Amino acid sequence: MSFGSAGFLLSYAQADAAYVQRLAEHLAASDLPVWLDAELRRDPAEIHDGLAAAPGVIVIMSPASERSERVEREILEGQRHGRPFLPVLLSGKRHFLLAATSFFDARDCGLPGQREITDLRDLLGGPVVRPSQRPSPVVPVATSSTEGSLRRLRQALEDGRFAHADILTTALLLESVQRLDKGWLRQADGVRLSPALLADIDTIWSKFTQGQQGFALQLSRHPGPPPGAPPGRYRDFLALALSVGWKNLRGEVSPRYEELVAVDQFPPGFFPTMRNPQLERFESWHDRWTDTVMAVHMRLRNSGVGA
Known part of the structure; x- marks a missing residue:
């Protein structure tokens, strides 16, 4: 097991190390390169570089990893770089940041089977990810208090981790209306958003x-739809996207999340983008973002926010 650009990251809490060791040996026996985040905890920059190049991230979900700030940061960094995820549910509930991603159920301490091994091998061949069509068991999503979520947001911004804060903001909005497992909002969900929460985030x-x-x-920058455009429809969205720098006037296809935030300077109003990188493995991701x-x-x- 060694770090390298071709290796899958195993992200986990120390309490789950015994299972992780079995899993790492199981994957290595199937000729899947893996590396453990524990090997690089002394140098966060190496984890950053490794996640940017890794073919995927395998997250061990458990109550211990749900509480782990390091695991949370690795998930956020992986999403920021558009990495595919294979969450493995060892115990407890699903991690709130991976609620819309299919997972492997290991609550019986079992190891991934041939289907999962094949999916991981496919990832080694290129960046295209085929969404899984097999259903996952119904397992609740771990959630936190609103104040706990706002604290995470403050800390990310205080540290200058803008993309992390952006992803956390989207998760906070989804969580507030019980849409974490769906990963996107409908207009009917929007009317349930708390004005107080929106004001706190702002x-x-x-x-x-x-x-x-x-x-x-x-x-x-965008108080309402352009003249003649129905409120809340695509022309309304497009005008907003142009006004804050999510899109440009050349009409290019919207970049994936890792490309959208890969700049040194962000235009005023660029954040929050309300993007959910988990959905970008589906063809409908742009519609869901809109x-x-x-x-x-x-x-x-x-709601009076900013009035």
Whole structure:
């Protein structure tokens, strides 16, 4: 087991190390290269570089890993780089950041079978990910208090981890209306968003970006649909996307998340993007993003945020 650009990262909490050792040996016996995050905990930059190049991330989900700040950061970094995930549920509930991703049920301490091994081998051949069609067991998603989620958001922004904070913001919005396992919002979900929560999120983004990011700034740049465009529809979304830098006037296809945030300077109002990298393995991801953004912005226009 060694670190390298061709190796799958095994992300886990130390309490689950015994199972992880069995899993790592099982994968290695199937000629799947793996490396353990424990090997590199001294150097976060190496983990960053490894996640950027890894063909995928295998996350051991358990109560211990749910509490682990390191596991959370590795998931966020993997999503920021668009890495495919194979969550493995060892015990407890699904990790809130992976709620919309199919998982392997290992609550009987079993190891991935031939189907999962084949999926991992396929990932070694290239970046294209085929979404799994097999159903996962119905298992609740681990959630936290709103204040706990807002604390995570504050910490990410205080550390300057803007893409992490962006992903956490989307998760917080989804969690507040019980849509974590779906990964996107409908307009009917948007009307259930709490104005107080939207205001809290906006305040945090504004504070840690000197007023350059947040919902209020987005609203100031795009207060409503263009003339003749129905509110909440695609032309409304497109005008917003152009105004905050998610799209450009050349009409290019929207880049995947890792490309969208791979810049040194972000235009005013760029964040929060309300993107969910978990959905980008599906062809419908852009429609889901549009629906989510418009659900939030239709609510913002009637909530008084930034007024």
